[in-house]
Amino acid sequence: MRKFALSAAAGTIALGLAAPAFAQDVPVEAAPFTGPRIEAIAGYDHVGGENGFDGVVYGGQLGYDAQVGGVILGVEGEITGTTAKSDDNNVFASNDRFRVKGGRDLYAGARLGYAISPVAMIYAKAGYTNQRIDSRYSLGTVTVRDKDDAEGYRLGAGMEYKMSGNAYVKAEYRYSNYTNIDRGDINIDLDRHQVLAGVGMRF
Numbered sequence: 001m002r003k004f005a006l007s008a009a010a011g012t013i014a015l016g017l018a019a020p021a022f023a024q025d026v027p028v029e030a031a032p033f034t035g036p037r038i039e040a041i042a043g044y045d046h047v048g049g050e051n052g053f054d055g056v057v058y059g060g061q062l063g064y065d066a067q068v069g070g071v072i073l074g075v076e077g078e079i080t081g082t083t084a085k086s087d088d089n090n091v092f093a094s095n096d097r098f099r100v101k102g103g104r105d106l107y108a109g110a111r112l113g114y115a116i117s118p119v120a121m122i123y124a125k126a127g128y129t130n131q132r133i134d135s136r137y138s139l140g141t142v143t144v145r146d147k148d149d150a151e152g153y154r155l156g157a158g159m160e161y162k163m164s165g166n167a168y169v170k171a172e173y174r175y176s177n178y179t180n181i182d183r184g185d186i187n188i189d190l191d192r193h194q195v196l197a198g199v200g201m202r203f
Contacts, residue, residue: 043196055084103132
Protein backbone atom coordinates (compact mmCIF):
# COMPACT_ATOMS: atom_id res chain seq x y z
CA MET A 1 0.00 0.00 0.00
CA ARG A 2 2.84 2.40 0.74
CA LYS A 3 4.33 1.72 -2.71
CA PHE A 4 0.93 2.53 -4.20
CA ALA A 5 0.79 5.79 -2.22
CA LEU A 6 4.25 6.85 -3.35
CA SER A 7 3.46 5.99 -6.99
CA ALA A 8 0.24 7.96 -6.88
CA ALA A 9 2.02 10.92 -5.30
CA ALA A 10 4.73 10.84 -7.98
CA GLY A 11 2.09 10.76 -10.70
CA THR A 12 0.26 13.74 -9.24
CA ILE A 13 3.48 15.76 -8.95
CA ALA A 14 4.54 14.84 -12.49
CA LEU A 15 1.16 15.99 -13.80
CA GLY A 16 1.52 19.29 -12.00
CA LEU A 17 4.97 19.89 -13.45
CA ALA A 18 3.98 18.95 -16.98
CA ALA A 19 0.68 20.84 -17.16
CA PRO A 20 2.06 24.39 -17.66
CA ALA A 21 3.90 23.21 -20.76
CA PHE A 22 0.68 22.40 -22.61
CA ALA A 23 -2.00 24.39 -20.80
CA GLN A 24 -3.57 27.37 -22.54
CA ASP A 25 -5.21 30.39 -20.96
CA VAL A 26 -8.77 29.36 -20.23
CA PRO A 27 -11.48 32.02 -19.99
CA VAL A 28 -13.63 32.08 -16.89
CA GLU A 29 -16.74 31.15 -18.89
CA ALA A 30 -15.08 27.95 -20.17
CA ALA A 31 -13.80 26.76 -16.77
CA PRO A 32 -16.26 27.66 -14.02
CA PHE A 33 -14.22 26.50 -11.02
CA THR A 34 -15.74 29.13 -8.80
CA GLY A 35 -18.19 29.39 -5.92
CA PRO A 36 -18.92 27.41 -2.73
CA ARG A 37 -18.57 23.63 -2.78
CA ILE A 38 -19.16 20.56 -0.62
CA GLU A 39 -17.61 17.12 -1.05
CA ALA A 40 -17.15 13.66 0.42
CA ILE A 41 -13.69 12.06 0.48
CA ALA A 42 -12.24 8.61 1.17
CA GLY A 43 -8.93 6.85 0.57
CA TYR A 44 -5.74 5.28 1.90
CA ASP A 45 -4.22 6.53 5.16
CA HIS A 46 -0.75 5.74 6.59
CA VAL A 47 0.22 7.13 9.99
CA GLY A 48 3.86 7.01 11.14
CA GLY A 49 7.06 5.85 9.48
CA GLU A 50 8.31 2.37 8.57
CA ASN A 51 6.64 0.91 11.65
CA GLY A 52 3.45 2.94 11.23
CA PHE A 53 -0.07 1.70 10.66
CA ASP A 54 -2.51 1.84 7.75
CA GLY A 55 -6.23 2.39 7.37
CA VAL A 56 -8.98 4.16 5.48
CA VAL A 57 -9.55 7.90 5.80
CA TYR A 58 -13.09 9.22 5.27
CA GLY A 59 -14.89 12.49 5.78
CA GLY A 60 -16.17 15.71 4.27
CA GLN A 61 -15.01 19.11 3.15
CA LEU A 62 -16.42 22.60 2.61
CA GLY A 63 -14.69 25.14 0.40
CA TYR A 64 -14.92 28.24 -1.71
CA ASP A 65 -13.02 28.98 -4.93
CA ALA A 66 -12.62 32.16 -6.96
CA GLN A 67 -11.37 31.98 -10.55
CA VAL A 68 -9.46 34.73 -12.38
CA GLY A 69 -8.68 33.63 -15.93
CA GLY A 70 -7.14 30.20 -15.64
CA VAL A 71 -6.02 30.68 -12.01
CA ILE A 72 -8.18 29.42 -9.14
CA LEU A 73 -7.75 30.58 -5.54
CA GLY A 74 -9.59 28.74 -2.80
CA VAL A 75 -10.03 28.18 0.92
CA GLU A 76 -11.28 24.97 2.52
CA GLY A 77 -12.09 23.29 5.81
CA GLU A 78 -12.29 19.56 6.44
CA ILE A 79 -13.10 16.96 9.07
CA THR A 80 -12.12 13.31 8.67
CA GLY A 81 -11.90 10.08 10.60
CA THR A 82 -9.71 7.03 10.04
CA THR A 83 -9.63 3.30 10.66
CA ALA A 84 -5.82 3.37 11.08
CA LYS A 85 -4.73 1.80 14.36
CA SER A 86 -1.93 -0.17 15.99
CA ASP A 87 -2.31 -2.98 18.54
CA ASP A 88 0.59 -4.31 20.65
CA ASN A 89 0.54 -7.02 23.27
CA ASN A 90 2.93 -7.73 26.17
CA VAL A 91 4.28 -4.19 26.11
CA PHE A 92 4.92 -3.58 29.81
CA ALA A 93 3.64 -6.82 31.33
CA SER A 94 2.47 -10.26 30.31
CA ASN A 95 -0.96 -10.27 28.67
CA ASP A 96 -1.31 -6.50 28.54
CA ARG A 97 -2.52 -4.65 25.44
CA PHE A 98 -1.73 -1.19 24.12
CA ARG A 99 -3.77 0.32 21.28
CA VAL A 100 -3.14 3.59 19.43
CA LYS A 101 -5.75 4.81 16.95
CA GLY A 102 -6.05 7.86 14.78
CA GLY A 103 -9.07 9.94 15.79
CA ARG A 104 -10.80 12.84 14.11
CA ASP A 105 -8.67 15.20 12.06
CA LEU A 106 -9.43 18.88 11.48
CA TYR A 107 -7.92 20.82 8.58
CA ALA A 108 -8.10 24.44 7.42
CA GLY A 109 -6.08 25.80 4.53
CA ALA A 110 -5.87 27.28 1.07
CA ARG A 111 -5.25 25.97 -2.42
CA LEU A 112 -3.95 27.39 -5.68
CA GLY A 113 -5.18 25.83 -8.90
CA TYR A 114 -4.79 26.18 -12.65
CA ALA A 115 -7.35 25.21 -15.29
CA ILE A 116 -5.65 22.93 -17.83
CA SER A 117 -8.88 22.51 -19.83
CA PRO A 118 -12.50 23.71 -19.63
CA VAL A 119 -13.29 20.75 -17.34
CA ALA A 120 -10.03 19.97 -15.50
CA MET A 121 -7.81 21.76 -13.03
CA ILE A 122 -4.65 20.89 -11.10
CA TYR A 123 -3.89 22.38 -7.70
CA ALA A 124 -1.55 22.55 -4.74
CA LYS A 125 -2.67 23.08 -1.15
CA ALA A 126 -1.28 23.95 2.28
CA GLY A 127 -2.69 24.54 5.73
CA TYR A 128 -3.04 23.68 9.41
CA THR A 129 -4.08 20.24 10.66
CA ASN A 130 -5.02 18.95 14.10
CA GLN A 131 -5.22 15.20 14.61
CA ARG A 132 -6.64 13.49 17.68
CA ILE A 133 -4.75 10.42 18.87
CA ASP A 134 -6.73 7.92 20.94
CA SER A 135 -4.79 5.48 23.14
CA ARG A 136 -5.94 2.63 25.36
CA TYR A 137 -3.94 0.45 27.74
CA SER A 138 -5.47 -2.73 29.19
CA LEU A 139 -4.13 -5.09 31.82
CA GLY A 140 -6.54 -7.67 33.14
CA THR A 141 -9.76 -5.87 34.07
CA VAL A 142 -8.10 -2.44 34.24
CA THR A 143 -8.32 -0.14 31.20
CA VAL A 144 -6.83 3.35 30.92
CA ARG A 145 -7.86 5.61 28.05
CA ASP A 146 -6.31 8.87 26.88
CA LYS A 147 -6.77 11.41 24.07
CA ASP A 148 -4.21 13.87 22.76
CA ASP A 149 -4.42 16.46 19.97
CA ALA A 150 -1.38 16.71 17.68
CA GLU A 151 -0.86 19.94 15.73
CA GLY A 152 1.01 20.38 12.46
CA TYR A 153 0.88 21.34 8.80
CA ARG A 154 -0.38 19.70 5.61
CA LEU A 155 0.84 19.93 2.01
CA GLY A 156 -0.89 18.36 -0.95
CA ALA A 157 -1.52 18.28 -4.69
CA GLY A 158 -4.32 16.96 -6.84
CA MET A 159 -6.53 17.17 -9.88
CA GLU A 160 -10.21 18.05 -10.11
CA TYR A 161 -12.47 17.11 -13.03
CA LYS A 162 -15.85 18.72 -13.73
CA MET A 163 -18.71 16.32 -14.44
CA SER A 164 -22.16 17.13 -15.78
CA GLY A 165 -24.05 19.87 -14.02
CA ASN A 166 -22.36 21.12 -10.85
CA ALA A 167 -20.79 17.79 -9.88
CA TYR A 168 -17.05 17.09 -9.86
CA VAL A 169 -14.58 14.38 -8.89
CA LYS A 170 -11.00 14.69 -7.70
CA ALA A 171 -7.88 12.70 -6.84
CA GLU A 172 -5.41 13.99 -4.25
CA TYR A 173 -2.22 13.16 -2.38
CA ARG A 174 -1.33 14.93 0.84
CA TYR A 175 1.42 14.81 3.42
CA SER A 176 0.92 15.93 7.02
CA ASN A 177 3.53 16.45 9.72
CA TYR A 178 2.67 16.80 13.40
CA THR A 179 5.29 18.33 15.69
CA ASN A 180 3.47 19.29 18.86
CA ILE A 181 1.06 17.65 21.30
CA ASP A 182 -1.46 20.20 22.53
CA ARG A 183 -0.74 19.35 26.19
CA GLY A 184 2.16 21.11 27.83
CA ASP A 185 5.45 21.15 25.97
CA ILE A 186 5.35 17.64 24.49
CA ASN A 187 7.02 17.51 21.08
CA ILE A 188 6.70 14.74 18.50
CA ASP A 189 7.66 14.10 14.89
CA LEU A 190 4.81 12.19 13.27
CA ASP A 191 4.29 11.87 9.51
CA ARG A 192 1.08 11.01 7.69
CA HIS A 193 0.53 10.11 4.03
CA GLN A 194 -2.88 9.96 2.36
CA VAL A 195 -4.06 9.18 -1.18
CA LEU A 196 -7.75 9.79 -1.67
CA ALA A 197 -10.61 10.41 -4.07
CA GLY A 198 -13.48 12.82 -3.67
CA VAL A 199 -16.85 13.63 -5.20
CA GLY A 200 -18.56 16.95 -4.71
CA MET A 201 -21.02 19.61 -5.79
CA ARG A 202 -20.37 23.25 -6.58
CA PHE A 203 -23.09 25.86 -5.98
